[in-house]
Amino acid sequence: MTRDSRIHDVAVVGGGVAGAATVIALAREGVTPIWIAPGHSDRAEVFGESLAPSARTVMASLGLGDVLKDPRHRASNATFSAWGSDFLVERNAAVHLEGPGLVLDREAFDSSMAYAAQQVSERRTVVLTSAAWRDGTWSLGLHGGASVKSRFVVDATGRSVSIGRRMVRVVTHDRMVAAVTRVPQRSTDVEATRATLIEAMADGWLYAALLADGRMSLAYFSDPDLLPHGIRHDVDCWRALVAGSRHVSRWLDDAGFDIVEPPSIVAAGTRWLERPAGANGEDEPPWAAVGDAAAAMDPLSSHGLTTSLWSGARVGAAASSWLGGDRAPLDRYSLAVEAGIRQYVADQVRVYGQERRYCGRPFWSRRAISPGGLLARTRP
Structure with a gap:
């Protein structure tokens, strides 16, 4: 002591x-x-x-600008989303004055x-x-x-x-969680697109991003009571959930990525x-x-x-x-x-409100509330 x-x-x-x-x-x-x-x-x-x-500006102010030059990180020039529509929409980040963002290792x-x-x-x-x-x-x-x-x-x-x-x-405000894993590519014969994809689903949303090391970062965001039973331990359950997506599943399949283990469950709520x-x-x-x-x-x-x-x-x-x-x-x-x-609360309500295909589902209806109502209903 x-x-x-x-x-x-x-x-x-x-x-x-x-x-x-x-x-x-x-x-x-x-x-x-x-x-x-x-x-x-x-x-x-x-x-x-x-x-x-x-x-980039903050890192430079800390004297750490060179950290972002590590080749283990990659530029994040393109993000695709299927949000509020069945179709993918591209948002290109190359137009930012600070330069593109990064997908980090x-x-x-x-x-x-x-x-x-x-x-x-x-x-x-x-x-x-x-x-x-x-x-x-x-x-x-x-x-x-x-x-x-x-x-x-x-x-x-x-x-x-x-x-x-x-x-x-x-x-x-909410107790959202994320099911997360990193998915290896079974073959390097196909060069996967260096992009990030976000896709809304009936009970949450999927995120997939190709990392600089060739793996795919994969995450599914939902509420604890809406996660499929046993997903934490059952890789087949996890595969079935991802297979239910329109675009992420196709990207994984076409580029030869195999989900080989069940996800970890981590907190991702707003507070x-x-x-x-x-x-x-x-x-x-x-x-x-x-x-x-x-x-x-x-x-x-x-x-x-x-x-x-x-x-x-x-x-x-x-x-x-x-x-x-x-x-x-x-x-x-x-x-x-x-x-x-x-500002975040106002933006959150606006963005979630753009997804109307699943407005009757619990995950989405829980987030259909005005900014003032959101701030008023929060709880300790």
Whole structure:
């Protein structure tokens, strides 16, 4: 058991992309944080490969522009969707001023982020077990009995929201889940189209994206009560679900991809913190949440990773300002996140409302609600 008697300026809790971005942003402000981040082997396999074009600017601001040049990532110039229609429609991303987005090798990207963050922080590869504000400092208990203290804490713990849920209410809109897997190609005789495809179905929607390593990332999004029974363990059940699609199944078959294992089931619902940061006077501990800990949105937005990077960069700078006596950047971060949530809600209702073929089915009817109604009906 080791108790660190030092009081660190900032503790960042969480080992994902948002936590790494926060650590790097703090270091660029001259602050060396303590980073409480379990190793990659302690985390579930990560999914979500889409990086929006706007992320290039954020990565450059963190000094990490070269990370995106890794050949294990590929440009995402074309996305096809069958949404609101039986026909595929192409959206070409090459027109973005920042350049195209990327389809990432997530393991490679996360490892690059973690390596960069580890060079500029004091890292503890253990799990947080407790957090309390005492006598003007945060006391953070770690697995194994160790503890550290800090003046400011950043919650980058993803959907578990280990710190933020102690501070404010977690607002939950839906409990959507994703059945996810990566599908190998049985033969290289056919060159698969380098694209992303999104297809609406009666009880959810399918996502397929060709990765740079030649595998297909495949995910089905639905509500827990609408998933076929046994899909988590039955590969035939998973194959049958995908075979029920019009376009994704044809793409897999034509390019020679074989579904060889059942999917993992991961949380993919929409939820956010009532307030993503606080430091209002002596009565409230100074804290902020980033990435999915601040707001976890529907993967249909394809902005989860970009938002994680953006929020980490903003909070790193804001926490540094708070240490110097300026609370305004932290307040502006909160307002920006809250405005983003309102815009997201309006966009979500609009996009789901475009799919009218299945309007009587539970998955789609649950999402047929006005933006004001959505915000009003959310629950802790």
